[in-house]
Amino acid sequence: MSSTLVDRLRAGLPDGAVVTDPAITASYANDMASFCPAEPPAVVVLPRTAEEVQHVMRTATELRVPVVPQGARSGLSGAANTSADCIALSLVKMDRILEVNPVDRIAVVEPGVINADLSKAVLAEGLFYPPDPSSWEMCTIGGNIGTASGGLCCVKYGVTAEYVLGLEVVLADGRLMSTGRRTAKGVAGYDLTRLFVGSEGSLGIVVKAVLALRPAPPPQLVLAAEFDSVRAAGAAVCEIMSGGHVPSMLELMDRTTVRAVNSFAQMGLPESTEALLIAAFDTADPAADLAAVGALCEAGGASQVVPAEDQAESELLLQARRLSLTALEQVKGTTMIDDVCVPRSRLGDLMEGVEAIAGKHALTIGVVAHAGDGNTHPTVCFDAADPEESRRARESFDEIMALGLELGGTITGEHGVGVLKKEWLARELGPVGLEMQRAVKQAFDPLNLLNPGKLF
Amino acid sequence: MSSTLVDRLRAGLPDGAVVTDPAITASYANDMASFCPAEPPAVVVLPRTAEEVQHVMRTATELRVPVVPQGARSGLSGAANTSADCIALSLVKMDRILEVNPVDRIAVVEPGVINADLSKAVLAEGLFYPPDPSSWEMCTIGGNIGTASGGLCCVKYGVTAEYVLGLEVVLADGRLMSTGRRTAKGVAGYDLTRLFVGSEGSLGIVVKAVLALRPAPPPQLVLAAEFDSVRAAGAAVCEIMSGGHVPSMLELMDRTTVRAVNSFAQMGLPESTEALLIAAFDTADPAADLAAVGALCEAGGASQVVPAEDQAESELLLQARRLSLTALEQVKGTTMIDDVCVPRSRLGDLMEGVEAIAGKHALTIGVVAHAGDGNTHPTVCFDAADPEESRRARESFDEIMALGLELGGTITGEHGVGVLKKEWLARELGPVGLEMQRAVKQAFDPLNLLNPGKLF
């Protein structure tokens, strides 16, 4: 059957677009999540047009072969992992920016465009594509849509979902569907566009996207504030956000993270702090806004408040923040990165709870957080070669999600469910919610060929 | 059967919640759209709790009776119109604001809360619920969610969809489903919350909503600019929006609308202008922003640019804009209000096209537009007692939608499809899109009991 499959795929795809060399296919087996099962796919396809994607899906439907859509495989939940019987459908060659329109404030792109490439292209026109996952230099727009990615600027500008106006999607059976629009507003029928955002490749293959842009804001100015406890830092976040401020960034790094970044990249961050809060404004007068927020931090017990001197210092602090997850990986060789989001009023509770869980399991857990949104990434550091420690890592990971739900939060703020959090999704949604989610999946993919085994 | 129905409904609802008096039920037959079929419902129910709504839906499912959810019935597409065999399920008695939380920046409300009441309640806490349809003093949050309502401030703050974080929904069979979250971010499973926004009561009954709030912005300052042609005004809108400006409002009234408002409310607007552009900023320095925009208008040929002197004058201009649709209704007794949204670069084309359509059919069509978003309301004025004129009104209404689609737009920017635009929805979506929309409907409402005959 595999040779039938390959022959049939080749019949509608150009030379080189169908890869079966095991040395290459093996490298398409997984994204960046630990602990998620993955096998090399039967075949990798690298289409360059929507028609070629349609051919792949028609073939898959005829032969009943599962398909796993893939972008840059920078995901953190195993959502792009493959099984031995599947087609890995990589969209990275569909990487053209088709249009940037400053009057309509939209960009039209293929799914394989790298986030940073789009950001740069629109900036050249004085425009801004906000969603900025820390993986922005490698991840694709298709993957960002698949996972509804967030980033540092979400606290002011929202997540990917807010910027997807319209999509072209190849359905499981190979038909092409247009959803949404090129206009700023529109309510013609159900919002299937938003339904696709965050669907982790399980409803269809995105082959084109119309994205909303904003005017480029002034450059942001950054401030760092050191706190003696994570609770105090969490309380300061609440003061800032309920005080009417609209920072363009409000991030938190705990001591473990600060130290990891220092030893990974010699950043010279203050090692004695328990929690480093990083705030930024891109307003007309960012210095004034930072002064107000700095005063709130001092009133909230910050031991040090250091505004960046200039753009370069601001960029350095941002860079330190962006390196956090990678730096934490060096601590013990492997990490499990959690993604619990709580109402921001419960941020302190969550952070303290994670400390307690780390203590109980004798593990290092660094927490880096999009604090302004209550979205935390407790990152469990462990030695994957040590089965006992690995077990404790997984247990603590789960306990953190349980704590998040208890505090009125969600198991995933931006990284998605994938295979990593399937059981937890069911818990969060409850039986009725889960059943309706499955009904939607069934409506789009009755043969369960699109990324099976993910989400549910 | 009707007496069985009424008895069964009464068995689970308090006294007074089930209304069969024909004099009263007749008043629940329709919303504010012209030309849409409507019959008094078999019975009106006015539940006060989610449990009571569940009882209604369980009864409806058992007896296979259609249900039409209703808010204030201020809709403009017949989406809340009833048929003789149905239950009108009015949510207006579920009107409690359950929570306003300044730290988490959320409000939790029942569906019957009036938009203006919520706005005032959150403003008292220094917060802002942006979606502001011009009907805000009567329409309900449930209806706003049902239609994904927009308003004047969308150009800066987006539509209702952007502010709905979580929902509790009673499904067709009476089960209660929670979707979404209380947190700022979250990607756990498909975004069914957004799927419900704009679904016009056809997927379930919203009984509770978690809404996102923002800090209250500074008061806005308004400017009016007069243009000699709608094309010049449209071009100025493009200059403003591609010039990096972020107005809190950018509205356009054509001459017909200006005159209608003057004769309705003696507003003293400039009658000689072909197009009146109204821009507002709620920034830190609105006067500076208005000066920049005023200069762009002058460069674009504006004959007059008049910044409001103060808050009171600003409020007057806003009030004039908000009265537009009501004022146009006085011109000939009846209106059909269109809602075409085009890419803003095509605004001039749309406005000129509408003028041509009005000329061809010898009709008065006033255009008022959320110009910054390209969302226009060409409003056909006619005498409903004149069958010939009514026929021409309907024809021109349809030609306007055809023109909108031709210009790359959508048939509805914010008022929805209802019964008024069903055939047009099919045109806009195309066969594949329509089929998938129906599949989603089927997944949620297999017996087709929820607002049947709307949308499709």
Ligand SMILES: Cc1cc2nc3c(=O)[nH]c(=O)nc-3n(C[C@H](O)[C@H](O)[C@H](O)COP(=O)(O)OP(=O)(O)OC[C@H]3O[C@@H](n4cnc5c(N)ncnc54)[C@H](O)[C@@H]3O)c2cc1C
């Ligand atoms: C160092 C690091 C930092 C990160 N920081 C962030 C962060 O700040 N915020 C954040 O949200 N995430 C972050 N991530 C996670 C990850 O980068 C994002 O989820 C990203 O959006 C994935 O994009 P990708 O192109 O790598 O997609 P992949 O990982 O390849 O795929 C992700 C999902 O999308 C689906 N998919 C991909 N392309 C398509 C398509 N065309 N059509 C349909 N489905 C498709 C896949 O099937 C899969 O389910 C980080 C990851 C790393 C490694």
Ligand SMILES: Cc1cc2nc3c(=O)[nH]c(=O)nc-3n(C[C@H](O)[C@H](O)[C@H](O)COP(=O)(O)OP(=O)(O)OC[C@H]3O[C@@H](n4cnc5c(N)ncnc54)[C@H](O)[C@@H]3O)c2cc1C
């Ligand atoms: C003068 C005037 C000005 C207007 N200006 C604007 C404007 O600027 N922008 C704009 O977008 N609209 C505008 N509208 C249209 C209308 O006011 C809005 O669509 C409004 O959101 C409708 O709210 P409602 O409570 O009246 O809902 P209804 O008209 O009663 O219902 C609207 C839809 O929502 C459904 N629905 C209602 N409640 C629920 C519920 N709890 N659960 C599920 N479904 C439900 C109904 O079935 C129906 O499909 C205007 C109307 C008028 C008369």
